[in-house]
Amino acid sequence: MVSPKEIKETSVIGAGVMGTGLAITMALKGIRVFLNDLTEDLLKVSRKHTSDLLTDLEERGTIVNAAKIQENIVFEKDLKRAVENSDIIFEAITEDPSAKRDLFAKLADMAKEDSIHASNTSVIKISEIASGLNSKDRIIGVHWMNPPYVAPLVEVTTSEWTDKEVLKTTRDFLEKVAGKKVVLSPDIPGFIVNRFHAAVTSEAIRLIDEGVSIEDVDDVWKYHLGILYGLFGPLKNADYIGLDTTYLAGMYLTQRLGREMGYVPEWLVKKIGNNELGVKTRKGFYDYGDESPSSLYAKRVQAIKEELKCKQDQK
Numbered sequence: 001m002v003s004p005k006e007i008k009e010t011s012v013i014g015a016g017v018m019g020t021g022l023a024i025t026m027a028l029k030g031i032r033v034f035l036n037d038l039t040e041d042l043l044k045v046s047r048k049h050t051s052d053l054l055t056d057l058e059e060r061g062t063i064v065n066a067a068k069i070q071e072n073i074v075f076e077k078d079l080k081r082a083v084e085n086s087d088i089i090f091e092a093i094t095e096d097p098s099a100k101r102d103l104f105a106k107l108a109d110m111a112k113e114d115s116i117h118a119s120n121t122s123v124i125k126i127s128e129i130a131s132g133l134n135s136k137d138r139i140i141g142v143h144w145m146n147p148p149y150v151a152p153l154v155e156v157t158t159s160e161w162t163d164k165e166v167l168k169t170t171r172d173f174l175e176k177v178a179g180k181k182v183v184l185s186p187d188i189p190g191f192i193v194n195r196f197h198a199a200v201t202s203e204a205i206r207l208i209d210e211g212v213s214i215e216d217v218d219d220v221w222k223y224h225l226g227i228l229y230g231l232f233g234p235l236k237n238a239d240y241i242g243l244d245t246t247y248l249a250g251m252y253l254t255q256r257l258g259r260e261m262g263y264v265p266e267w268l269v270k271k272i273g274n275n276e277l278g279v280k281t282r283k284g285f286y287d288y289g290d291e292s293p294s295s296l297y298a299k300r301v302q303a304i305k306e307e308l309k310c311k312q313d314q315k
């Protein structure tokens with residue numbers, strides 16, 4: 001298998017929102033990319049969007065030489081020609097398990113034997129896509145965020161059949177060539193990002209049904225939860241709140257709302273029983289060593305203030 005830094009030719013299948021963004025991502029890194037879709041008309045729309053976007057970014061001074069960057073993208077309707085020489089193929093077609101399986105079956109016959117076949121699925125288990133295909137050891141989940149040329153995170157998932165070399169090369173390519181932060185998700189429906197996305201969005205919609213205005217739902221995230229979760233993540237944030245308090249609040253909500261709002265497995269009950277309550281006892285989800293709670297809280301205040309100042313400066 002080619003080393004990540006030697007990857008010079010790639011493919012993206014599906015020239016919609018994500019596929020076009022992925023082709024631009026490769027092109028911005030100077031990597032040649034074949035972009036494929038079902039019709040010439042769809043490719044034409046993608047080409048126009050690419051050209052308009054790159055020109056706009058050039059005018060804003062974000063990139064230089066838009067025309068040269070776009071030369072890295074080959075818009076190719078013929079699937080075989082689009083994939084036959086590529087080292088890594090990113091699938092970004094419609095979120096339909098059987099359409100994705102059909103495509104990966106074709107790739108098994110058309111692509112180079114040692115090429116990597118990556119699915120950008122947002123929620124479908126990789127084992128569900130790969131099962132029964134004779135290329136299943138080369139199939140891996142690479143879930144880019146939108147827009148992929150700006151968003152720093154990529155979620156990677158292997159199935160039980162994915163070759164270890166495929167994971168290593170893919171991960172190195174994403175980190176060292178594309179410059180992304182990689183998180184590894186187990187092969188579970190929705191992976192990590194969309195489990196959060198689904199839970200948060202459905203709670204937001206429920207709150208509208210319970211009388212909260214649309215604007216207030218968004219303001220709670222813009223002025224509070226988005227700031228804290230963005231800085232610390234939900235688990236370190238729970239450490240600051242206190243795991244005992246978090247547990248009691250969850251139990252109350254579960255009882256009153258009649259649905260699970262505070263998931264507390266046995267190991268978490270044990271943690272709380274062991275006085276691992278978070279920052280206030282120096283151990284919770286994280287271990288804070290000898291640092292005093294007051295020093296940890298002061299650092300948190302500092303981080304929040306800097307974040308707020310940063311947001312203010314951006315206005």
Ligand SMILES: NC(=O)c1ccc[n+]([C@@H]2O[C@H](COP(=O)([O-])OP(=O)(O)OC[C@H]3O[C@@H](n4cnc5c(N)ncnc54)[C@H](O)[C@@H]3O)[C@@H](O)[C@H]2O)c1
Pocket residue numbers: 013014015016017018019036037038042091092093094095096099103120121122123143144145146
């Ligand atoms: N839109 C997002 O923000 C986002 C973010 C992350 C991941 N994703 C995932 O990326 C994938 C694509 O989503 P999208 O939003 O770009 O969809 P989209 O509808 O904008 O684009 C899909 C494209 O795939 C093409 N297509 C369908 N079947 C094809 C085939 N067999 N061969 C070639 N092209 C084919 C369609 O013609 C269409 O142009 C999905 O799996 C989605 O879950 C989307």
